[in-house]
Amino acid sequence: MSVRSGKLHRFAPWLFISPWLLGLLGLFAYPFVASLIWSFTEYDLLTAPRYVGTDNYQRVADEILRGEGFGKALWNTFYYAAVSVPLSTILAILLAVMLNWKVRGQAVFRTLFYLPSMVPMVASSILWLWLLDPRDGMVNGVLAMFYDVPPLWFQGMQEAFSLESPFQFGSKDGLTLMSLWGVGNFMLIYLAAIGDVDQSLYQAADLEGAGIWQKFRHITLPMLSPIIFFNIILGIIQSVQAFTQIYIVSEGTGQPAESSLLISLQLFLSAFRDLEMGYASAIAWVLFVILALATWGLFRTSRNWVHYRGVRM
Amino acid sequence: MTKRRFMSWRVALLITVSVLMMLPLVLMLLASVKPAEQLTSDPYSLLPIRIQLSNYQESLETIPYVKYLANSIVICVGSVVGTVISCSLVAYGFARMQWRGRNLMFAVMIGTMLLPWHVTMIPRFVLFSELGLYNHLAAIVLPTFLGDAFYIFLLRQFFLSIPEEISEAARLDGLSEFGIYWRMILPLSKPALVTVAMFQLVVSWNDFSSPLLYLSDQNKFPLAYGLEQFVSSYADQTHLLMAASVLFTLPMVLLFFVAQKSFTSGITVTGSK
Numbered sequence: 001m002s003v004r005s006g007k008l009h010r011f012a013p014w015l016f017i018s019p020w021l022l023g024l025l026g027l028f029a030y031p032f033v034a035s036l037i038w039s040f041t042e043y044d045l046l047t048a049p050r051y052v053g054t055d056n057y058q059r060v061a062d063e064i065l066r067g068e069g070f071g072k073a074l075w076n077t078f079y080y081a082a083v084s085v086p087l088s089t090i091l092a093i094l095l096a097v098m099l100n101w102k103v104r105g106q107a108v109f110r111t112l113f114y115l116p117s118m119v120p121m122v123a124s125s126i127l128w129l130w131l132l133d134p135r136d137g138m139v140n141g142v143l144a145m146f147y148d149v150p151p152l153w154f155q156g157m158q159e160a161f162s163l164e165s166p167f168q169f170g171s172k173d174g175l176t177l178m179s180l181w182g183v184g185n186f187m188l189i190y191l192a193a194i195g196d197v198d199q200s201l202y203q204a205a206d207l208e209g210a211g212i213w214q215k216f217r218h219i220t221l222p223m224l225s226p227i228i229f230f231n232i233i234l235g236i237i238q239s240v241q242a243f244t245q246i247y248i249v250s251e252g253t254g255q256p257a258e259s260s261l262l263i264s265l266q267l268f269l270s271a272f273r274d275l276e277m278g279y280a281s282a283i284a285w286v287l288f289v290i291l292a293l294a295t296w297g298l299f300r301t302s303r304n305w306v307h308y309r310g311v312r313m
Numbered sequence: 314m315t316k317r318r319f320m321s322w323r324v325a326l327l328i329t330v331s332v333l334m335m336l337p338l339v340l341m342l343l344a345s346v347k348p349a350e351q352l353t354s355d356p357y358s359l360l361p362i363r364i365q366l367s368n369y370q371e372s373l374e375t376i377p378y379v380k381y382l383a384n385s386i387v388i389c390v391g392s393v394v395g396t397v398i399s400c401s402l403v404a405y406g407f408a409r410m411q412w413r414g415r416n417l418m419f420a421v422m423i424g425t426m427l428l429p430w431h432v433t434m435i436p437r438f439v440l441f442s443e444l445g446l447y448n449h450l451a452a453i454v455l456p457t458f459l460g461d462a463f464y465i466f467l468l469r470q471f472f473l474s475i476p477e478e479i480s481e482a483a484r485l486d487g488l489s490e491f492g493i494y495w496r497m498i499l500p501l502s503k504p505a506l507v508t509v510a511m512f513q514l515v516v517s518w519n520d521f522s523s524p525l526l527y528l529s530d531q532n533k534f535p536l537a538y539g540l541e542q543f544v545s546s547y548a549d550q551t552h553l554l555m556a557a558s559v560l561f562t563l564p565m566v567l568l569f570f571v572a573q574k575s576f577t578s579g580i581t582v583t584g585s586k
Contacts, residue, residue, distance in 0.1 A: 009490075010412075012410065012490050013406045013410040013412040013415070014406075014412075015406075016402050016403060016405050016406030016410065016490075016494070017402075017403045017406040017407065017418065019398075019399035019402060019403055019458060019459050019460045020399070020403040020422065020459065020460035020462075020465065022459050023456070023459030023460050024421070024422075024425065026440065026459070027433065027437060027456060027459060028425050028428065028433060030436060030440065031432065031433035031434075031435075031436035031437050031440070032428070032432065032433065032436075034435075034436035034439070035432050035433065035435055035436050038435070038436070045439070095330065098323075098326065098327055098330065099327075101323050101327070103323055103324050103327065104324075105324075105327075109327045109331055111570075111573070112331040112334060112335055113330065113331065113334055114569075115334070115335065115338065115566065115569070116334055116335075116337065116338065118515075118562075118565045118566055118568075118569045119338065119562050119565065119566075120518060120519040120537060120561060120562060120565060121519055121521065122519065122521050122536075122537045122538075122540055122541055122561070123341075123540070123558040123561050123562045124337075126540065126541075126544055126554055126555075126558050127337055127338075127340075127341050127555075127558060128337070129544070130344070130551055130554070130555070131337060131340065135356075136352070136353070136356035136551070137356075138340055138356075138357060141356065141357035181334070181337065185580050188577055188580045188581055189580060189581055191581075192577075192581035237429075240429065241429065241430065243521075243522055244519075244521040244522065247521070247525070247541075248521075248541055248544060251544070251545050263431075264431065267431050267434075268434075268522075271434070271435055271438075272526070277435050280435060281435055283431070284429070284431040284432045284434070284435070285432065287429065287431055287432075288428070288429055288431070288432050291429060292427075295427075
């Protein structure tokens, strides 16, 4: 082999990964550094960024303490994740268990359960905006049969149901309902995981006379726990990134009463409506840190309930 | 006897859940053929008093559907081509070549997946604006030519499963590294490439935030963003909104039926680490 082709050989791998390297520099490294720097500035895109020290972070801290602006959006996101992630986890596992039943037409049921997840978010948001319309929506049409004051969903000041008024559903309940309808991807992941569970475990349990619930509780759930853990983290990330549905149901405002102003929308509005790039960058960084801490915390607790094939981690 | 009844409550439950899951879609479909006056005067009625297919024609005339569709197709085709080319090249470099620093670079790549888009959104916008990409479809398509960590990971896993002997034999036959990638590995990886292409197709078709961020000219809007423009101004024209939504959803449903297998396999790979 000539020297030239030997040299080429050494550079060849870098040529193969060069598209991603370019992306790493332009789409990650530069933005990463730039947003960190801008978070200490006042920047409106039109004039050069002006250094303001930790002003933006102080504003963020202040808003968290007072529950306004970023604080409000953080609370909304936390509330949405805390309700929708557990509910969709339970629903996805239940649906997956059902789809694993050996019945005729299993493939048809799988398709029907999954189909809503193929509906584009824009279309499903338009659909649910209509279904949950306080006056003309089908959902309130059904609810009106049971009680007199129908909920206002995306239109009312009531943000979510409460114990005092359990049927007065608000924006966040509507968003949760939408997330439950689109639970198909999680369901498929659980379905595959259930298929991987060693069947001899169930046979052994049968021999010992275990019932359906006992088999689910002591075999299926522990074997699924690594996947549940993975999906919970994925679900939290999805809640934090939720944008399209929130933008559409609130016409890009997060109103009324900032009830659907989740963190992504608040960041978008700060940056591109208010042109406060510095403040928005600070929000992004605080969010990044919170998300990293939450993930780390989950990993810590996971040792107590996640089983990795017999090895406790 | 008991066994038989046992089976049937399961089937009954499956049917009930299926009906509940499909109900919103069925209601959308029914609303799309109801006359406008029925939706306002008797909103809770289930079946159309008459089937009015002209809703579709009317919505195509009211919403510049064909123009939006053309933009969506440009974005989808461009993004799928970009994704498949760039991600397969990069995945090949990570899976089938030995080089110093490979594991480090791979770890960096996985690391980028953990960075929320919130952090990079604003500088990316500024960068693309300065490159003159604002209000161009290229602002949406171009990044797909720079690889995507998740797809690269997916393809790398697939490439790793191809026996090394195939590459060795090809090398003996005098094929260059690119030749091996192009003529041996890619043809063997069709299922994985189709999965990645399908995923990206769905992502691009559904993408709402990039056009919102980068496009200002109505003539360049893809369907996902174009439709949203009509939500507030046509809030009382449910029949038109639903007809347009059905037309927008239909390609995805068809795609699912055509490529069901590559979808489900791809999604479940996500779960198995």
